Amino acid sequence: MIRVANTFAGRTNPPEGRFAKGLLWRVSKAKVAPSYVFGTIHVADPRVLDIPDPVSRALAGSKRYYAESFQGEREALRFFEAGQFEDGRRLEPLIGAESYAKVAGMLHKRQVPDEVIARLKPWAALANVTVTPEDYESVTLDQKLATLARARKLRVLGLEGVEEQIAVFDRIPLDTQVALLKHALDHQDELAAMIEPTIRAWMNRDLAGIHLASRRAPERYPEVAAHYRILFQRVVENRSIVMAYRLIVPLREGGAFVAVGANHLYGEGGMLALIEKQGYRVQPAYRRRPARRPDGRIAA
Numbered sequence: 001m002i003r004v005a006n007t008f009a010g011r012t013n014p015p016e017g018r019f020a021k022g023l024l025w026r027v028s029k030a031k032v033a034p035s036y037v038f039g040t041i042h043v044a045d046p047r048v049l050d051i052p053d054p055v056s057r058a059l060a061g062s063k064r065y066y067a068e069s070f071q072g073e074r075e076a077l078r079f080f081e082a083g084q085f086e087d088g089r090r091l092e093p094l095i096g097a098e099s100y101a102k103v104a105g106m107l108h109k110r111q112v113p114d115e116v117i118a119r120l121k122p123w124a125a126l127a128n129v130t131v132t133p134e135d136y137e138s139v140t141l142d143q144k145l146a147t148l149a150r151a152r153k154l155r156v157l158g159l160e161g162v163e164e165q166i167a168v169f170d171r172i173p174l175d176t177q178v179a180l181l182k183h184a185l186d187h188q189d190e191l192a193a194m195i196e197p198t199i200r201a202w203m204n205r206d207l208a209g210i211h212l213a214s215r216r217a218p219e220r221y222p223e224v225a226a227h228y229r230i231l232f233q234r235v236v237e238n239r240s241i242v243m244a245y246r247l248i249v250p251l252r253e254g255g256a257f258v259a260v261g262a263n264h265l266y267g268e269g270g271m272l273a274l275i276e277k278q279g280y281r282v283q284p285a286y287r288r289r290p291a292r293r294p295d296g297r298i299a300a
Helices: 053-060 073-082 091-095 097-108 114-118 122-127 141-151 162-170 174-186 188-193 195-203 207-213 216-220 222-246 248-253 271-276
Strands: 024-029 032-040 064-069 155-160 256-261 281-286
Touching (some): 024 053, 053 281, 064 141, 064 162, 091 114, 091 122, 091 174, 097 174, 122 162, 122 174, 141 155, 141 256, 155 162, 162 222, 174 188, 216 222, 222 248, 248 256
Parallel strands (some): 032 256
């Protein structure tokens, strides 16, 4: 969810911390097979799609693969349905004719029917406001990792169910949904440009840098900063706690490979610190600054 999460701020954490650098982390305890936690980025930018050898080896040596959520066809359909009002409400009266025309114009290009657009909840419309560059691939890093895990016969599981993910968005106050959607429509190009610092920080395996990049939008637009903080709390902070809790049994069993958005790992409230509090030793397994090929991708 980093395409949404990378443009809003949460609570301020100091950039210098034990979990400030590194994307791949080894989780260990005596008499338990080690597990690994890998911080992903939810984009299909070609620069992030090369899987470094240490990550590939950790995945190959694992027994189970845990993503933030499992989304098969059934889950994707349920999420699509949940993004539409079923109680008679409509999007246009909530956001106004001008903003609605912008949403409709974008979604018409994607062949979304008018009756679907009219019933969209603001959070569902917001998820479709992002601009995808023409040079992006057809799959994100998360999707590529899950495919690789299946090819290696790992069992692929989700830390959240689809109903839980729906509840995260449905419980965001409606005024926050509306405010952020209208703001995103009015500042689409500027917000899209803010994704680049997050990508660069991720390529440098800089969790603190990713966190700092997430603060750019609310600092630049103080009029909606409170709404960004609400979104960050619901989508990042609260979910980090839930996912760390869901790992109690998988980590106890050992041999788990966990792939979640890197924004969930940083700081004392992040998943790495919460896992450590469960009695595990959490160490960076691969955090040196990567070498770069001429095309900007990570060299293995």
